[in-house]
Amino acid sequence: xxxxxxxxxxxxxxxxxxxxxxxxxxxxxxxxxxxxxxxxxxxxxxxxxxxxxxxxxxxxxxxxxxxxxxxxxxxxxxxxxxxxxxxxxxxxxxxxxxxxxxxx
Amino acid sequence: xxxxxxxxxxxxxxxxxxxxxxxxxxxxxxxxxxxxxxxxxxxxxxxxxxxxxxxxxxxxxxxxxxxxxxxxxxxxxxxxxxxxxxxxxxxxxxxxxxxxxxxxxxxxxxxxxxxxxxxxxxxxxxxxxxxxxxxxxxxxxxxxxxxxxxxxxxxxxxxxxxxxxxxxxxxxxxxxxxxxxxxxxxxxxxxxxxxxxxxxxxxxxxxxxxxxxxxxxxxxxxxxxxxxxxxxxxxxxxxxxxxxxxxxxxxxxxxxxxxxxxxxxxxxxxxxxxxxxxxxxxxxxxxxxxxxxxxxxxxxxxxxx
Numbered sequence: 325x326x327x328x329x330x331x332x333x334x335x336x337x338x339x340x341x342x343x344x345x346x347x348x349x350x351x352x353x354x355x356x357x358x359x360x361x362x363x364x365x366x367x368x369x370x371x372x373x374x375x376x377x378x379x380x381x382x383x384x385x386x387x388x389x390x391x392x393x394x395x396x397x398x399x400x401x402x403x404x405x406x407x408x409x410x411x412x413x414x415x416x417x418x419x420x421x422x423x424x425x426x427x428x
Numbered sequence: 429x430x431x432x433x434x435x436x437x438x439x440x441x442x443x444x445x446x447x448x449x450x451x452x453x454x455x456x457x458x459x460x461x462x463x464x465x466x467x468x469x470x471x472x473x474x475x476x477x478x479x480x481x482x483x484x485x486x487x488x489x490x491x492x493x494x495x496x497x498x499x500x501x502x503x504x505x506x507x508x509x510x511x512x513x514x515x516x517x518x519x520x521x522x523x524x525x526x527x528x529x530x531x532x533x534x535x536x537x538x539x540x541x542x543x544x545x546x547x548x549x550x551x552x553x554x555x556x557x558x559x560x561x562x563x564x565x566x567x568x569x570x571x572x573x574x575x576x577x578x579x580x581x582x583x584x585x586x587x588x589x590x591x592x593x594x595x596x597x598x599x600x601x602x603x604x605x606x607x608x609x610x611x612x613x614x615x616x617x618x619x620x621x622x623x624x625x626x627x628x629x630x631x632x633x634x635x636x637x638x639x640x641x642x643x644x645x646x647x648x649x650x651x652x653x654x655x656x657x658x659x660x661x662x663x664x665x666x667x668x669x670x671x672x673x674x675x676x677x678x679x680x681x682x683x684x685x686x687x688x689x690x691x692x693x694x695x696x697x698x699x700x701x702x703x704x705x706x707x708x709x710x711x712x713x714x715x716x717x718x719x720x721x722x723x724x725x726x727x728x729x730x731x732x733x
Contacts, residue, residue: 346603348554348617351522351523351554351614353522363513364510364513364514367509367510367512367513368510368513368523370509370510371509371510391525393510393514394523394524394525395525395526395529397511397514397523397524397525398524398525398526398529399529400514401524402526402529402542402543405542406542
């Protein structure tokens with residue numbers, strides 16, 4: 325969807341959207357006609373609305389929260405890959421790894 | 429989409445009776461059989477009827493009020509949270525950041541590429557932000573200015589606009605001037621922490637500026653127009669006759685730029701100074717000024733015999 329449709333979904337002004345993109349809280353794909361948003365961007369924008377609205381987080385707080393959140397998802401993605409790789413090992417190897425992480 | 433309440437012209441806390449009577453009134457006016465050939469009336473009748481069907485059913489009305497169904501009575505789609513997309517990794521790959529764990533990679537261990545590469549391997553990754561700090565004068569911060577900053581690590585000097593009303597500790601952002609992005613992703617930003625040097629005259633309290641301005645004995649006694657410095661240039665200020673040391677004048681709008689627009693105020697505290705050179709005429713006058721000798725400005729301070 326384009327920026328106008330995106331704003332309609334969220335019931336926000338384009339001005340607000342520009343600020344969010346400026347802050348890099350949203351990084352829409354650059355299409356020929358301007359920004360192009362996907363469902364993930366919409367869900368992310370709703371999170372920003374929750375943070376700034378009912379949860380009362382200020383702009384600096386949103387900046388921190390989104391940065392940490394992106395790190396967490398990066399971590400979770402890598403962890404999922406790692407777990408997949410461990411599960412693909414022989415049961416003996418899996419048990420060895422488990423005993424090692426249990427020790428720590 | 430209009431809410432069924434708006435369609436019927438009733439408030440959200442209308443009773444069932446209010447809703448029924450509102451519907452009946454509208455139905456009588458809009459019923460297609462009473463408006464043959466009027467397509468507009470028919471459409472409105474349909475939406476009024478649908479609104480009534482929803483609101484007259486207490487259970488449906490409750491569901492609508494809680495946002496569980498929309499005005500057509502259709503179940504509202506359950507909300508998709510961001511984590512659902514982030515977990516799928518697909519579109520969220522744009523946002524995911526690997527900065528938090530690149531330190532897991534140890535030297536040439538065989539996992540180092542696992543931690544430095546992002547899932548999928550092809551994803552774009554925005555460059556890191558680079559942090560700098562810079563000291564500017566109080567007046568540059570207050571009035572704003574354009575300056576240049578040389579970032580460590582070489583490269584051309586960057587133009588930096590200091591907006592008026594910049595405060596100590598504020599961070600300015602130069603978009604795209606941080607580290608380069610990965611796989612065609614945008615570069616990071618340069619973040620510049622601003623330190624504002626204190627000013628010998630002006631001190632800041634919130635959006636207001638406080639300072640002391642000396643006045644002569646005759647200005648203090650007789651009053652008059654004096655030139656007073658402000659952060660954006662001197663202004664004429666009239667001081668009333670008999671203005672004592674410590675008297676504070678407020679210069680409205682002569683403080684700092686507020687972040688939300690507008691300005692703070694300047695508070696000018698007057699300070700009487702005697703002429704630098706000893707003046708026998710002044711001494712002679714005060715000699716003869718009986719009331720001055722009788723006055724005790726330290727009355728009530730304690731320590732009297």
